[in-house]
Amino acid sequence: MTASTAEPASKVELPASVGGGGEIPTFDVTLRVRRYNPEVSDESHWDEFKLTMYGTDRVLDALHKVKWELDGSLSFRRSCAHGVCGSDAMRINGRNRLACKTLLKDLDTSKPITVEPIKGLPVEKDLIVDMEPFFQSYREIMPFLVTTGHAPTKERLQSPEDRERFDDTTKCILCAACTSSCPVFWTDGQYFGPAAIVNAHRFIFDSRDDAGDMRLEILNDKEGVWRCRTIFNCSEACPRGIQVTKAISEVKQAVLARQF
Amino acid sequence: MQVHKYDVVIVGAGGAGMRAAIESGQRARTAVLTKLYPTRSHTGAAQGGMCAALANVEEDNWEWHTFDTVKGGDYLVDQDAAEVMAKEAIDAVLDLEKMGLPFNRTPEGRIDQRRFGGHTRDHGKAPVRRACYAADRTGHMILQTLYQNCVKHNVEFYNEYYVLDLLVVEEDAVREDGTPYKQKRVAGVVSYDLASGEIHIFQAKAIIFATGGAGKVFKTTSNAHTLTGDGMGIAFRRGIPLEDMEFFQFHPTGLAGLGILLSEAARGEGAILRNSEGERFMERYAPTIKDLAPRDIVARSMANEVREGRGAGPNKDYVLLDLTHLEPAHIDAKLPDITEFARTYLGVEPYTEPVPVYPTAHYAMGGIPTNIKGEVLQDNDTVIPGLYAAGEVACVSVHGSNRLGTNSLLDINVFGKRSGINAAEYAKTADFVELPEDPSAETIAMLDVVRTGTGTERVAAIRSDLQETMDANMQVFRTAESITTALGDITKLRERYRNISIQDKGKRFNLDLLEAVELGFLLDLAEAMTVAALHRKESRGGHYREDFPDRDDANWMKHTMLYKDPTAETEGIKGIRFGTKRVVFTRYEPMERKY
Numbered sequence: 088m089t090a091s092t093a094e095p096a097s098k099v100e101l102p103a104s105v106g107g108g109g110e111i112p113t114f115d116v117t118l119r120v121r122r123y124n125p126e127v128s129d130e131s132h133w134d135e136f137k138l139t140m141y142g143t144d145r146v147l148d149a150l151h152k153v154k155w156e157l158d159g160s161l162s163f164r165r166s167c168a169h170g171v172c173g174s175d176a177m178r179i180n181g182r183n184r185l186a187c188k189t190l191l192k193d194l195d196t197s198k199p200i201t202v203e204p205i206k207g208l209p210v211e212k213d214l215i216v217d218m219e220p221f222f223q224s225y226r227e228i229m230p231f232l233v234t235t236g237h238a239p240t241k242e243r244l245q246s247p248e249d250r251e252r253f254d255d256t257t258k259c260i261l262c263a264a265c266t267s268s269c270p271v272f273w274t275d276g277q278y279f280g281p282a283a284i285v286n287a288h289r290f291i292f293d294s295r296d297d298a299g300d301m302r303l304e305i306l307n308d309k310e311g312v313w314r315c316r317t318i319f320n321c322s323e324a325c326p327r328g329i330q331v332t333k334a335i336s337e338v339k340q341a342v343l344a345r346q347f
Numbered sequence: 348m349q350v351h352k353y354d355v356v357i358v359g360a361g362g363a364g365m366r367a368a369i370e371s372g373q374r375a376r377t378a379v380l381t382k383l384y385p386t387r388s389h390t391g392a393a394q395g396g397m398c399a400a401l402a403n404v405e406e407d408n409w410e411w412h413t414f415d416t417v418k419g420g421d422y423l424v425d426q427d428a429a430e431v432m433a434k435e436a437i438d439a440v441l442d443l444e445k446m447g448l449p450f451n452r453t454p455e456g457r458i459d460q461r462r463f464g465g466h467t468r469d470h471g472k473a474p475v476r477r478a479c480y481a482a483d484r485t486g487h488m489i490l491q492t493l494y495q496n497c498v499k500h501n502v503e504f505y506n507e508y509y510v511l512d513l514l515v516v517e518e519d520a521v522r523e524d525g526t527p528y529k530q531k532r533v534a535g536v537v538s539y540d541l542a543s544g545e546i547h548i549f550q551a552k553a554i555i556f557a558t559g560g561a562g563k564v565f566k567t568t569s570n571a572h573t574l575t576g577d578g579m580g581i582a583f584r585r586g587i588p589l590e591d592m593e594f595f596q597f598h599p600t601g602l603a604g605l606g607i608l609l610s611e612a613a614r615g616e617g618a619i620l621r622n623s624e625g626e627r628f629m630e631r632y633a634p635t636i637k638d639l640a641p642r643d644i645v646a647r648s649m650a651n652e653v654r655e656g657r658g659a660g661p662n663k664d665y666v667l668l669d670l671t672h673l674e675p676a677h678i679d680a681k682l683p684d685i686t687e688f689a690r691t692y693l694g695v696e697p698y699t700e701p702v703p704v705y706p707t708a709h710y711a712m713g714g715i716p717t718n719i720k721g722e723v724l725q726d727n728d729t730v731i732p733g734l735y736a737a738g739e740v741a742c743v744s745v746h747g748s749n750r751l752g753t754n755s756l757l758d759i760n761v762f763g764k765r766s767g768i769n770a771a772e773y774a775k776t777a778d779f780v781e782l783p784e785d786p787s788a789e790t791i792a793m794l795d796v797v798r799t800g801t802g803t804e805r806v807a808a809i810r811s812d813l814q815e816t817m818d819a820n821m822q823v824f825r826t827a828e829s830i831t832t833a834l835g836d837i838t839k840l841r842e843r844y845r846n847i848s849i850q851d852k853g854k855r856f857n858l859d860l861l862e863a864v865e866l867g868f869l870l871d872l873a874e875a876m877t878v879a880a881l882h883r884k885e886s887r888g889g890h891y892r893e894d895f896p897d898r899d900d901a902n903w904m905k906h907t908m909l910y911k912d913p914t915a916e917t918e919g920i921k922g923i924r925f926g927t928k929r930v931v932f933t934r935y936e937p938m939e940r941k942y
Contacts, residue, residue: 096630101621101659101667102700126853143605143692155807159850159859164387166571169607169688171487172387188691211542212856218384231499232447242444244456250449257449257481257488261386293449 113139116191117199118149120161124212131210134158135199140191146179146202147186150214163214170326173262177214178203183264183324205267207276220276221263224283228305232290233298249294256289256334258327265321265331271314278314279306281321281331288334291341303342312339348546348787353378354774356536356551357767358510358578361388362486362756363738364557365493365502366763367770371555372502374771378549379502380538382509382573382861385494389559389571390759393486394685395612396478397443397756398466399436403457404476409433411469412477416754417935419465419641420712420747421888421898423591423906425931428719428743432754432761439760440479448492450481451681461681462615465641465751471942474639478753483610483682489756505538508547509861510577512537512790513554513734514783515585531586531725533734534780537790541861544854546787552777553733553770556582556715556723557763560739563865564873565708565822566814569601569608573865578740580868582715583875587725588908590742590928591713592872593879594889596750597823599645601707603665605692609685609704611752614638616681618670620649621701622657628666633942640942643749643823643889646706650823653705660703667701706823712750712889713879714742716908716928721766727908727928733773733780735766744906748888797863802846806863809843812836813866817873821880826894830881834920837874844870874920879907881918882925900937904930 116138123131136153147165154161163186164174170188177186179202180194186202194200208216234243259282266272266280287306291299306312312335321331355371357364360381371377379385400407412433417424444450444458451459460476468475481488497504513536520530535550558578562570583589599620600609614620620638622628632648633640640648649666658664670678670686675698678686686697695702715736716724723734723741738759745758813836820833844866851859885899886892908926909917915924 096626096628098624098626099621099669101623101625124853124855126855154859155805159806160853162851162856162858166383166387166573167389167392168572169392169692171392171484171684172383172389172571174383174387190691215856222384226498231495232445234445238445242441242450242458245452246456247452247454250452253449257491258484259491260391260487290447293447295447 113141114196115139116149116196118153119199119201120153120213121203122213123210124160142192144191145187146189146191146200147175149191150186150202162212171260173260176205176262176264176267178205183268185262185264185326188326205263207267207273208263218263221266221280221282224279225261225286228279228283228287228302229298230286230290232293232296234295235297243295245294252294253289253292255329256285258329259285259289260327262326264324264326268320268324270318270320271316275310275314277310279311281335284312284335284338285329285331288338291338299341300345303338303345306338307342312342315339348548350548350550351378352550352779354551355553355555355770356380356549357555357557358536359557359559359740360385360504361557361559361738362390362489362493362759363763364555365497366760367555367557367737367767368502369493369496369500370764370767371771372497372500374768375774377502377771378505380505380508380510380536380549382507382541382577384506385497385504386490388490389574391487391490392569392571392608393489393756394483394608394610395615396461396463396480396485396753397440397489397760398463398477398753399440399479399757400433400477401437401440401458401460401479403453404460405468407468407475407477409437411467411475412436414470414935415466416745416751417747418471418940419751420749421940422904422937423744423747423887423930425744426933426935427931428745430933431719432745432757435761436757439757439764443489443492443760446492446496448481448488450479461612462639463752464611464614464639464645466753467636474636478612478615480612483612483684486756507541508538509541510536510538510581511793511864513581513585514786516780516783528729530729531731532780533731534782535786537787539790539794541856544857546791548782548786550779550782552774552779553735555721555766555770556736556740557738558740560711561869561872562708562711564813564817564869564876566818567601567606567705568708569598569606570708575865576868576872577865578736579714580871583871583911586911587723587731588716588910588926589713589875590716590906590908591744591748591879592875592909593883593907594712594748595708595876596642596710596712596889597646597706598709599642599649599706600668600704602688602692603660603703603705606707607688607692608707608709609668609688609702610682611642613668613670613682613685616677617673618668620645621667621669622652623659623663624657628652628657636942641749641751644942647823647891649706665703665705668704669701670697671699671701710750710755711739712742712744712746712748714740717741717743719743719765720769721762722769727926733777735770737762737766748890793864794860797847797849797860798852800848802848804843804847806847806849806866809840809847810866810869813840813869813873821877823891825880825890825892827881830877834874834877834881834918837870837877841870875909875923878918878920878923879909883907904937906930
């Protein structure tokens, strides 16, 4: 194909850094993965894999390299591979993260990189956990807009300020990194957990919603917001950068401020 | 083997599937089968917006939107379908708002709108602000909102149930003109429960396919690992045609080397594409709307810049998306996610440095043919009663040979809703079709072949070779030679596929087995795309033949229909029959496509 006119296009000076970079270096890493398959054994064990990886590779690429070239039985969930679908939350070097958002070069590759399933949910196989208890808590907080009165013919109005009020908690991708990083959740699986509270927050502070009181009632339960010990693991774990602990505090304050 | 009975079964829980489920679930007993958890679907990766002529910020109307869609699709769009979509877009957006979707707002509190490629005022005069959006995570918000409403309406999900077969029976029937034919009818689907490895049959009066796309036939793609064209593949194997498979969209701005999507909204907000010399090269290719030309044009222009030696980077193999002239606060407010992708994956700071980008395989315009009710066609004129398809798996055809940005989020909402309503209404009056004898026999046999195979080939190696050849030969520039090369490679890869073995022999979460099955679909679809591309000897929309560089309306203003047929041969490939289907015109005559 050719450009339709020969006119020179308008141009700018590009920064000198553009076009540099050169070849992406390779490096060796050891991946240490916790394995569990109840079809084979009731006990879990660690497997180590030595891999050569590239500069832009993520932990997910390393897991794929194992699965695709070395051991096809290694099992983990993944889909989008760029941090929006929430499938591949796992414990990497003891911290909850998304495997597809964790670049190997940002980890200490001089030591083995440990990969384990997220904690507090039953392990099904290798890095796959049963997500059902997590989604059960989510469903219990009424995670949908509830309105009363007549719906307008066009959209409901909402000021940019009111929209901004709950913006942070709309980012949640339900990956469970926060909930499964919470020591309270580890010891008390009945606790709603940070993700459910984040999703309640998203509606409680939405100016269009009329069911805030019902959600606050639910979260005022003994397994609700008061279980939170403000440990901040959840905020550190959130791959979307949601200020989870802040959201939980705001829900706590709303419970206290509520008219009974 | 367990058998379940539902009025309506929906396969897939992305935007189209869940939008259908919200309608169907309130009218009929409905189950949604999904190989992923519902919120994991790739609808969530869509970024920029969903167009509807709300006219909240400037003059607009649905007729202009229809025109843009038709012109954007290089006139291969069925205009009746485009009209339905543009008209119902307005309610589709308002429905989502009422369901709770947190759209960005204007100072007056209305849904805000922004510019997007190919969307113009008054038939191409200037870009128009038509895309309703929620920052650059509109798809995420749609997916979450639809799931939230499925929870609200107690929609029944079967999570991680992978549908492997559609149960089709054929009955003798007679057309109005007296000619006999075989009428296909659907009895149910066969699914594989990933957690247990058990087979579950779902008998249903109506079935909706909403399984998404097939981007994983390519190496550089914005698509999820799980987008392996299962629905298209299953339908094709069961004798249902595939329409317009040669048309695949390459999104201009994938992160270079990775394919991760950077929304067109970046250019909608003012970002500019530049080559290694700093030139705004789109001024040469689309003088009027420049960087906001439709995706096929921008993608080809970028590839051409690289081909002519004006690519940036150490290997001169990408161009640059320049946001450095935009205010950081504006970038943070409107494009937070994509700028974070650039930082996370390439270590580039978009405030101060241009971002390396290159076209990435993005969207299948083709798919299972349907009419505007969402009903699947078994040939040009015959509906398969009770079978519906919506979203990327389907071809209505509202996208023609090139989809406009934002029209996919619109498509899933408009035609997902239509399919859901129509399937439920159909189920109210229809009876179950009797299941064929031993309905899972073929599926079990296929799985056994894969599970017990002792060959020497690895699934991942074959898949990677397939993706390499598709990137090299079936990307934005195609010739008879390149396409034939791809076809030859696919034939060899099919041979190798017969000689695979997998390592995981267990029943529990056997994703090794799953990937092997998925590869089978990818091979089928790559072949269908390639055969169709070789056959269409013209250039139109996303299909650009350097050996036939012009659009040829006299010979090619028609849809491609491919059928699996053991007795046929097309372009040297045995087992594929070629047909065509008329393009529906209502008000727009084809014109030269200039921007």
